[in-house]
Amino acid sequence: AQSVAQPEDQVNVAEGNPLTVKCTYSVSGNPYLFWYVQYPNRGLQFLLKYITGDNLVKGSYGFEAEFNKSQTSFHLKKPSALVSDSALYFCAVRDTDTGGFKTIFGAGTRLFVKA
Amino acid sequence: DTEVTQTPKHLVMGMTNKKSLKCEQHMGHRAMYWYKQKAKKPPELMFVYSYEKLSINESVPSRFSPECPNSSLLNLHLHALQPEDSALYLCASSQETGNYGYTFGSGTRLTVV
Numbered sequence: 001a002q003s004v005a006q007p008e009d010q011v012n013v014a015e016g017n018p019l020t021v022k023c024t025y026s027v028s029g030n031p032y033l034f035w036y037v038q039y040p041n042r043g044l045q046f047l048l049k050y051i052t053g054d055n056l057v058k059g060s061y062g063f064e065a066e067f068n069k070s071q072t073s074f075h076l077k078k079p080s081a082l083v084s085d086s087a088l089y090f091c092a093v094r095d096t097d098t099g100g101f102k103t104i105f106g107a108g109t110r111l112f113v114k115a
Numbered sequence: 116d117t118e119v120t121q122t123p124k125h126l127v128m129g130m131t132n133k134k135s136l137k138c139e140q141h142m143g144h145r146a147m148y149w150y151k152q153k154a155k156k157p158p159e160l161m162f163v164y165s166y167e168k169l170s171i172n173e174s175v176p177s178r179f180s181p182e183c184p185n186s187s188l189l190n191l192h193l194h195a196l197q198p199e200d201s202a203l204y205l206c207a208s209s210q211e212t213g214n215y216g217y218t219f220g221s222g223t224r225l226t227v228v
Contacts, residue, residue, distance in 0.1 A: 032214050043119070043205050043219030044158065051214045090157055100213040101146075101171050105157035 002027045002093045004074075006106040013081045014114050021076040021109045023091030032094035033074045034103065035065055037087045044090060050074060061085070081113045116141040121206050121220035129228055130196060136223045138189040138206030146212045147189040149181060150205040152222070158205055164189060165212050196227045 003026045013019045025031050032051055036044040048059025055067045065076045076089060089109050095102040119140045128134050138147065146165050150158035162181045163171035169181065178200075180192040189206055203224055207217040 034216060036217075036219075041221075041224070043121075043207070043221045044217070046216035046218065049214070049216050088155075094214060098171065101163045101165065102160055103217065108155070108157055 001097060002031075002095045002104055004033075004091045004093045004104065004106040006089075006091055006109045008109050009107075010110045010112065012112045012114065015083050016080050019078045019081040019085070019111065019113070021089050021091075021111060023074045023076065023106060025072050025074060025091075025093050027093060027096070029096055031067075031072075031074075032096065032100070033065075033067065034092040034094070035059065035063070035074075035076050036090045036092060036105075037061075038090065038108075039087050047076070081111075083113050083115050086111055086113045117218070119206055119208055119218050119220035121204075121223050123223060124221065125224045125226075127226045127228060128193065128196065130198075132196075133192070133194045135193065136191040136204055136206075136225075138191075138220055139187055140208045140218070141187055142208065142210075142218065143186075144208035144210050144218070145186060146209045146215075147183065148207040148209075148217065149189070149191055150207065152203040152205055154203075162191075163212065170212070193225075196225075198227050201226045 034049045035047040038044045050067045058064045091106040149161040152158045164183045167183045182190040203222045205222045206220045209215040
């Protein structure tokens with residue numbers, strides 16, 4: 001079965017500093033990986049995905065993610081954090097065991113960016 | 116139109132009530148989903164519709180009944196819910212199932228009293 005793990009419940013970073021939100025995955029076959037962000041009392045917003053190709057994927061709002069096959073990781077990064085980036089971030093994997101019908105979400109990491 | 120619209124935004128219902136949640140998208144997406152999210156937890160998949168046919172039911176209790184009247188609409192009919200069913204119910208859509216990102220609605224905050 002496919003799964004993702006987000007080892008940090010919370011990440012704190014100062015505004016202007018680089019941020020990293022970690023995600024590791026376990027899949028059988030090729031991984032199809034996603035990052036979503038959720039602001040309070042809102043639905044999730046799609047940030048970026050990795051399907052194939054370049055290991056560095058660029059997404060919305062200046063975020064990028066690095067796919068590392070040997071470490072089975074897909075960490076979310078941003079060179080310079082903004083206070084407005086404070087939110088809940090979910091890593092997700094497409095469950096290819098069910099023909100891609102399901103997306104499995106990690107537990108989430110809360111990001112706090114301090115001014 | 117690049118949105119998924121969910122109504123109502125908030126709903127309070129008694130355990131004997133019948134209510135429905137609605138979800139609408141006009142992006143031409145052919146896959147639609149219902150998720151349930153408890154506070155500070157990840158979304159949990161409930162149902163998947165692909166081309167207006169129910170593809171996945173994640174062993175959801177029968178007091179939740181999904182319906183997909185057409186490719187733009189998705190309903191979730193609620194009957195005889197329990198207080199533990201109180202949660203944020205999220206609708207999402209994607210171009211198709213497979214390697215596409217989801218567009219989520221803002222959700223319906225449901226409270227069962």
